[in-house]
Amino acid sequence: MAVEANQEWLKSNGDPHLVLVHRLPSFNFQLKHILQPHFHLLDPAGSPEPAGSFLSSHAQSVRALICVANTPLTAETLSLLPSLELVLASSAGVDHIDTQECRRRGIILTNASTAFAEDAADYAVTLLIDVWRRISAADRFLHAGLWPVKGGYYPLGSKLGGKRVGIVGLGSIGLEVSKRLEAFGCSIAYSSRKEKPHVPYPYHANVLDLAAHSDALVLCCSLSEQTRHIINKDVMTALGKKGVVINVGRGGLIDEKELVRFLLRGDIGGAGLDVFEDEPDVPRQLFELDNVVLSPHRAIFTPEAIEALNQLTFTNLKAFFSNKPLQSVYQIE
Numbered sequence: 001m002a003v004e005a006n007q008e009w010l011k012s013n014g015d016p017h018l019v020l021v022h023r024l025p026s027f028n029f030q031l032k033h034i035l036q037p038h039f040h041l042l043d044p045a046g047s048p049e050p051a052g053s054f055l056s057s058h059a060q061s062v063r064a065l066i067c068v069a070n071t072p073l074t075a076e077t078l079s080l081l082p083s084l085e086l087v088l089a090s091s092a093g094v095d096h097i098d099t100q101e102c103r104r105r106g107i108i109l110t111n112a113s114t115a116f117a118e119d120a121a122d123y124a125v126t127l128l129i130d131v132w133r134r135i136s137a138a139d140r141f142l143h144a145g146l147w148p149v150k151g152g153y154y155p156l157g158s159k160l161g162g163k164r165v166g167i168v169g170l171g172s173i174g175l176e177v178s179k180r181l182e183a184f185g186c187s188i189a190y191s192s193r194k195e196k197p198h199v200p201y202p203y204h205a206n207v208l209d210l211a212a213h214s215d216a217l218v219l220c221c222s223l224s225e226q227t228r229h230i231i232n233k234d235v236m237t238a239l240g241k242k243g244v245v246i247n248v249g250r251g252g253l254i255d256e257k258e259l260v261r262f263l264l265r266g267d268i269g270g271a272g273l274d275v276f277e278d279e280p281d282v283p284r285q286l287f288e289l290d291n292v293v294l295s296p297h298r299a300i301f302t303p304e305a306i307e308a309l310n311q312l313t314f315t316n317l318k319a320f321f322s323n324k325p326l327q328s329v330y331q332i333e
Contacts, residue, residue, distance in 0.1 A: 016040040017321045020059050020081070023068035031066070031090075034310055039317060055080040064320055066090060066313065067097060075101040086320050088313055092116050092173065092300065093250050094330055095223040103332040110316055113172040114328040115308035116300035121176030123299035124218050124248045125184075127272030128165070130293045131244050132216075133157035137290035161185035166214035168207055168230065169221025169249065170196055172328070177218055189213060192221070193333060207231070211238040216246065222330075223250035231255065236262045242269040248299040251276040260285050263292060274299045 021029055021043040035041060042062065044054040055077070064086040067073050075098045078084065084107055089097060092113040102109050130136050134157040141147065141154060163186050167174045170190040178188045178201065189202040191210040196203070204210035207230050211217060217239060221227055231245060231254040239245070245268065247254055256277045262268040263286070270291035276282050279297060286292050316326050 017064070017317075018042060018059075018062050019317060020055075020062045020065040020084075021045070021068065022065050022071055022073060022077070024071050027068050027071060029066075029068055030306070031310055031313055034314060035317070038314070051077075052080060064088065064317060070096045073097040078102070078105070078107070086110070086316075086326075088316055089330070090309060090313065092120070093222050095250060095252070099224075099330075099332045108326065109330045109332060110326055110328050111330045112300075112309050112312065112328065113330075115312045116305050117172040117176045119302045119305045120173045120220070120248050120299045121180055123274060123295075124173075124177050124220070124246050124272075125180045127246050127248070127274065127293055127295070128181075128216060128218065128244065129160055131246070131270040131272045131291065132160055132163075134290065136293050140290070163187070163215040164189065164213060166190065166204070166207075166210040166217045167201075168192075168210070168217055168219045168253075170199065170201075171220065171222075173248070174218075174220040177220060193331075208235055208238055211235045211243070214239065215242065216244040219245070219247040219249040219253050221249055221253065223252045228252050229255040231259070233258050233262075236268050239268060241267055244268075244270045244272070246272040248274045251279060256283065263289055 016039045019035065019039045019041055021041055023029055023045050025045045029043065032041065042058055044051045047054050059081055061083050062081055063083050065081065065084055065088070067087055067089045069091060073087065073096065078098065078101050087097065087102060087107055087109045089109065089111040092111055094109065094111055097109065099109060134155065138154060161184055165181050165186045165188055167177055167188065167190040170192045174190065181188060189204060189210060191204045191207050217231065219231065233255065236258065245254065245259065259271065260283050263271060272293040274295045275297050282294060286294060312327060319326055
């Protein structure tokens with residue numbers, strides 16, 4: 001039915017609309033086979049012509065752009081696209097896009113947070129359980145053959161139920177995290193750009209106050225000038241020696257060097273990190289810590305999430321060219 005509906009939409013809208021694919025040459029564009037039957041795709045990365053020259057020659061009338069992964073989208077590039085009205089980010093984070101220039105020009109920005117929300121939330125909760133129950137550390141304990149050597153001794157983990165969890169960024173992903181943690185019996189509070197109407201959780205206007213009333217912080221917000229190093233020395237001190245930090249947002253949300261120092265001194269209880277400040281480089285001091293769980297920026301990557309992203313991108317393009325409401329619009333402030 002979906003294929004038939006798409007074909008009917010294409011027939012009713014005449015010639016395919018121009019869509020610019022903005023990507024680094026090293027990034028694959030997996031959506032091509034889905035979108036190409038319905039839209040005229042312009043892909044400078046696949047052309048021998050320099051990108052600036054290509055855009056000046058071929059993209060003056062482009063109204064919609066797909067920004068693939070974390071390809072930088074600068075004000076300079078945007079200046080070459082005078083007709084641009086819509087940027088579709090294929091990522092949840094938009095720190096690689098000049099959002100203020102988009103705002104100045106009235107360009108609508110959508111991201112992939114609704115497509116990735118459930119899988120990112122699953123991963124965040126998994127990291128939190130792993131840190132508190134010491135599952136990865138227990139796995140290493142067994143693989144090292146230490147069970148018979150230690151006589152069955154292994155340090156106790158900590159119960160999830162009853163814990164106070166502060167969510168930093170109660171957007172699509174943060175809301176899904178809150179649903180899952182409520183089911184475990186956790187007490188939820190949050191900090192976000194604005195207080196959310198009709199949300200039953202206590203709101204804290206700043207992360208420092210949220211940390212002081214939490215056993216763990218789960219970072220789900222986007223990275224911006226305002227949120228860079230939002231988890232700093234003061235916040236970690238407020239969180240306390242038993243506190244845990246989980247990050248499925250962006251590495252730059254945490255002052256990573258300060259976090260390493262806190263962990264090495266035992267001034268914080270643990271961390272579950274899927275993202276890092278200088279990926280793919282990870283501070284080597286973290287590798288030997290049993291209260292730290294690490295993963296290589298994989299929180300949102302499942303076949304189901306990729307399919308949801310594909311569908312979201314197609315749906316939004318179709319809606320845009322039909323003058324209908326868009327999904328997953330990013331609110332630029």
